[in-house]
Amino acid sequence: MITVGFITRYPPTHCGIAEYSKFLISALRSLNPKMEVKVFTTRESRIDRYFDEIGVKVIPCFSRFEKDYSELVDAVNEEKVDILHVQHEYGIFGYGSEIIDALTEMKEERIAEVCVLTTHTVDHPYTTRPEVFEFQNSLNQLDAVVVHSDLQEFELITQGVDATKICQIPHGTLINPYLGYTKHFLAKSLGLDEEFCGITLAVPGFMRRDKGVDILLEALNHLKELKFTVMLAGEPQDEVVRELVENFESKTVLLERYLSSDEILRVVALADAIVLPYKDRKGAYAVSGILHLSMGGLKPILGSRTPRLVELCQHAPWMTLPPNNALELARKIEWLVNNYEFTVSYMSELYAYAARTQWISVAHELYELYKKLMRKKIVL
Structure with a gap:
């Protein structure tokens, strides 16, 4: 059975990426209750390890805008995962490629078999922060890059990211459970x-x-x-x-x-x-x-x-x-x-x-990507 480690902000931190990750992980666990999911997150809200209300182990082990991810590497090594999946936003990880360097290190040391990253924001040449291109130019080092729109996909291809590594999976949608209320x-x-x-x-x-x-x-x-x-x-x-x-x-x-x-x-x-x-x-x-x-x-x-x-x-x-x-x-x-x-x-x-685009459908697409990437590793 696949064990997935998410590297992301996570509730109770007030953040759209944190909420996104919670919805996605909940859907993945509904899709396959045997899948083990662990969350490696920032120390903004808590510093102790704990299990949340849906049974996910949460390990705070890095800071926002971190420059040295050695503690993250140690935590992942201790927890043992097959796949690492980063929910990337520049407001969390900064503009540099330090997080990709950490993923590359973990792959080389066989701490993780597969490394995936979702780019929630993709900058194009008219950006006011050109330093982000250091990060975007290093995406080819990963096994897969998930994007949410055609605009993001085409922009990364234009910038030289291998098209075969890009997987477009839409943002998830929750059909509102309060529609029948007064x-x-x-x-x-x-x-x-x-x-x-x-x-x-x-x-x-x-x-x-x-x-x-x-x-x-x-x-x-x-x-x-x-x-x-x-x-x-x-x-x-x-x-x-x-x-x-x-x-x-x-x-x-x-x-x-x-x-x-x-x-x-x-x-x-x-x-x-x-x-x-x-x-x-x-x-x-x-x-x-x-x-x-x-x-x-x-x-x-x-x-x-x-x-x-x-x-x-x-x-x-x-x-x-x-x-x-x-x-x-x-x-x-x-x-x-x-x-x-x-x-x-x-x-x-x-x-x-x-x-x-309900969350369960999005989770199914992502799970199929995970299985495809793991099969490739086994063949290699």
């Missing part, structure tokens, strides 16, 4: 008074400038006669955005705190539609986890045409608009509110995509 129950469970007027539009996730909150607030100024409520739900990570939100009172409900994935699911279930007015992150290709949590709510989603929302552009193009365009966003919101039932039916292709 708005009253959901609002109360989130600590909100039931003060919703008309259609409820939710903006879930961390509140930062790149999430386009300022553009949304500007758009709302054009819609003062329209009957709707906007729910801003998430932890502010930018003082400018915090001040904008707190000083804006018209038609908004605020939930200003860190929200777990379960709470975001309740926010999505409470809403009638989701608005994601993201701005483009210059030089970077990624996929939005919030988009997938929103897709699982089977509600209309309105978003900007940015790389992070490429799946929305592909499956519901009419529900997208150029970034940084408050007037166009206002027009789209007005159309959505006045044509809600039609919008719900228009989103059917995106709902089908949500069903196809």
